[in-house]
Amino acid sequence: MSTTEHSAAGSEEAPAVNFPALTDVVTPFAVRCAATLRLADLIGAGSRDAAALAESAGADPAALARLLDHLCVAGLFAADGDSYRVTAAGAVLREDHPAGLRATLDLETFVGRSDSSCANLLHSVRTGEPGYQKTFGAPLWTDTVAHPELVTGFEHLHEMFGAWSEPTVTGGFDWASAKQVVDVGCGHGAVLRRLLLAFGHLRATLVDLPEIVARAEQSLGEAGLGDRVSGAPGSYFDPLPEGADAYLLSLIVHQEPHERAVALLRRCADAAGSHGTVLVMQAPVTPANRFAMTALDLRMLVTVGGRERTVDQYRDLFAEAGLRIAGQYAGGSESPVDPVLFACVAN
Structure with a gap:
């Protein structure tokens, strides 16, 4: 069998995999940081420079610019000199977007906190037990009822x-x-x-x-x-x-x-x-x-x-x-x- 034939046969058995995309940890959390800081809403329909945006978001200006630079490469924001604007793709991070994704990506809400517990997936695979308690010190529902902001996020998800x-x-x-x-x-x-x-x-x-x-x-x-x-x-x-x-x-x-x-x-x-x-x-x-x-x-x-x-x-x-x-x-x-x-x- 030729190399070409072998590749074709292999592609039928196992579709091509974008391994860097599968293993990227930073970009998913960068998107969640943008959602948590409500950057798309703070920028609005125009553009804002990183310093003013950082003041509104309660963030470090230099660190926020680095976050936005990566998300520009990802296609969610675009840079105009020292200012940033929201792209059509990034508009999904706005609170009023019909997809309703911003709240579910917010790391300080019910779903976002659940996302963070995935860092202990290895614990769950090894033991068969939830990793949430290992991450936050209490089972999910105990933790949720103890934090009103998590209850609010749960209710949003339930809606x-x-x-x-x-x-x-x-x-x-x-x-x-x-x-x-x-x-x-x-x-x-x-x-x-x-x-x-x-x-x-x-x-x-x-x-x-x-x-x-x-x-x-x-x-x-x-x-x-x-x-x-x-x-x-x-x-x-x-x-x-x-x-x-x-x-x-x-x-x-x-x-x-x-x-x-x-x-x-x-x-x-x-x-x-x-x-x-x-x-x-x-x-x-x-x-x-x-x-x-x-x-x-x-x-x-x-x-x-x-x-x-x-x-x-x-x-x-x-x-x-x-x-x-x-x-x-x-x-x-x-x-x-x-x-x-x-x-x-x-x-």
Whole structure:
């Protein structure tokens, strides 16, 4: 076989890899520094020199100029002499950009702090345990409720998830036949709010940590839904309120390692009995989204010890908890990372 033939055959087996891009650590954190300092918003539509920008951002002028010089090479900013302006690509770092990325890249918010814990991925791979606690001294959820700014970032992320998953959660399952839903791991209620607004007859019970339930009750009250919800604060590994028509877990199961995920689903199955349905909303791993979802799988490992799964793996997980899939609903988005609502009943 010639060298050309060997290269062609090899390229079919292993696509070309941009190894420097794969191994770059500095650029991703440089982008996050720009987002954290809100540089795109501080520059605005025109241009600003590094000294004035540094004063507004609370940064060292020389160090900030070095950061911007690298991000100019990356294409997010452009230099005009001693001044800098935002490029079309860099506009995504503005607070009001529809992509909503600035807050998720902010190193001082919920997602940004989670990003930093990836520095301890090696610890997670060696031990199977989250690296977040090794990074910040406390588990993610303990750390989050102790810092109001992290709670705010979590709620921002939850709002994004609520909008992303709304067609899936509201569109497939027969909510008209249900009266009572238990939101297991409710967060601040972004998913439930959309569900209650879509189906005016539904009532809900909120299960989450006491601090989170209080925030959810406040948020839902501000939406005019306070008279249709009640809180049941506590761990979702404790016995759950019984007799509801549906038990909704929105992006909860993937936060837990296998044994704890089975235990959680068994709690839901016990509470639902033969009458209720356990509804699990997740984005399964598929061939089309494998790159994004395997990356998310590692993020779940390092932050909370959780994992992502394929549809078959979810089916096996449900079976271990005494459940089977009775229905499966997708929202029909064009994104390869599309949430699916699994409607599970007792075996």
